[in-house]
Amino acid sequence: ISKANGRNRYHFFTEQMQLNAERIASLHNQLKQALDQQTFELYYQPIVNATTGLIVRAEVLLRWQHDGQFIPPDEFIPIAENSGLIVDIGRDVRLGAMQTILEMQAHNWPINLSVNVSTFEFWSHELQDAFVDSFAAITEQLEVTDFPYDRLTLEITESLLMKQHTHLIDVLNGLRIKGIKISLDDFGTGYSSLSYLANFPIDQIKIDKSFIDRLDEGKRHEALVEAIVRLSHALDLTVTAEGVETESQLKFVMSNHIQEIQGYLFYKPMPKAAFFALLAKQAELH
Numbered sequence: 001i002s003k004a005n006g007r008n009r010y011h012f013f014t015e016q017m018q019l020n021a022e023r024i025a026s027l028h029n030q031l032k033q034a035l036d037q038q039t040f041e042l043y044y045q046p047i048v049n050a051t052t053g054l055i056v057r058a059e060v061l062l063r064w065q066h067d068g069q070f071i072p073p074d075e076f077i078p079i080a081e082n083s084g085l086i087v088d089i090g091r092d093v094r095l096g097a098m099q100t101i102l103e104m105q106a107h108n109w110p111i112n113l114s115v116n117v118s119t120f121e122f123w124s125h126e127l128q129d130a131f132v133d134s135f136a137a138i139t140e141q142l143e144v145t146d147f148p149y150d151r152l153t154l155e156i157t158e159s160l161l162m163k164q165h166t167h168l169i170d171v172l173n174g175l176r177i178k179g180i181k182i183s184l185d186d187f188g189t190g191y192s193s194l195s196y197l198a199n200f201p202i203d204q205i206k207i208d209k210s211f212i213d214r215l216d217e218g219k220r221h222e223a224l225v226e227a228i229v230r231l232s233h234a235l236d237l238t239v240t241a242e243g244v245e246t247e248s249q250l251k252f253v254m255s256n257h258i259q260e261i262q263g264y265l266f267y268k269p270m271p272k273a274a275f276f277a278l279l280a281k282q283a284e285l286h
């Protein structure tokens with residue numbers, strides 16, 4: 001870039017880039033600190049059964065409050081991924097989620113938890129093996145011998161499946177043998193290949209919010225989601241609709257036999273205490 005041509009633009013871009021780089025570097029250091037000091041918080045977004053409206057699951061969503069304000073995961077997760085911190089953060093999230101599963105079990109609440117897994121946590125064979133091994137260490141830390149793994153679902157994304165390693169299939173199958181369910185998150189947003197649905201050992205798909213949003217835009221969008229749902233059901237996959245916000249979206253979801261609904265129309269993500277209060281109320285009423 002020539003400084004003589006458009007000096008102002010040049011300055012503008014470099015200043016922006018510098019600001020960005022500084023922000024990323026400082027967030028990275030603060031993330032590291034947050035990890036050491038365990039100042040992350042887990043939020044829970046209740047997910048309901050479409051037929052009964054009852055809470056059957058929650059998605060565990062990481063929250064990071066820094067200098068009095070929440071930094072959105074879409075901003076800090078990529079930084080954690082690029083620096084490798086995501087591996088330790090991910091382990092902490094699984095530890096917290098598994099602890100919560102044990103607490104819900106003690107209350108006799110039959111609720112599942114879904115935890116997001118970053119593709120970076122599966123970056124290499126070594127990381128994949130360490131991921132599987134981490135469950136033994138976590139259950140030891142939680143002082144349990146037989147953990148109810150059937151209550152735990154791991155949400156992976158298509159970017160992981162693009163790598164198509166046979167080792168990955170072994171790893172996913174190994175997790176499923178424990179009882180863990182595998183869910184394909186944000187379905188339709190990546191380099192979606194329908195063959196993923198048949199070729200990978202998965203139990204569920206989550207239709208991305210962007211598809212649910214577009215349902216209100218007309219029949220062609222409805223036809224697309226209908227086809228994804230029908231194919232998924234034919235393959236025995238459970239379907240969750242993500243980001244349901246309106247009554248008309250709900251109507252569509254119900255008439256297409258989508259089994260689980262997640263969205264602001266029902267619940268927003270909330271701290272654990274609020275989530276447990278809801279579950280206690282539900283247990284009292286049903």
Ligand code: C2E
Binds near residue numbers: 117264
């Ligand atoms: P995701 O896994 O697709 O999670 C669903 C996101 O959609 C959440 O955003 C949730 O709050 C939001 N959402 C759900 N229903 C609605 C709705 O009706 N309307 C709107 N506007 N939004 C809705 P959130 O919590 O900001 O998380 C964003 C992303 O960050 C997640 O997308 C996930 O990819 C990532 N993430 C969050 N926690 C973790 C974590 O513990 N580990 C990893 N690796 N990624 C995480």
Ligand code: MG
Binds near residue numbers: 059116155185
């Ligand atoms: Mg998710």
Ligand code: MG
Binds near residue numbers: 185
């Ligand atoms: Mg999602």
Ligand code: MG
Binds near residue numbers: 186208209242
């Ligand atoms: Mg999403």
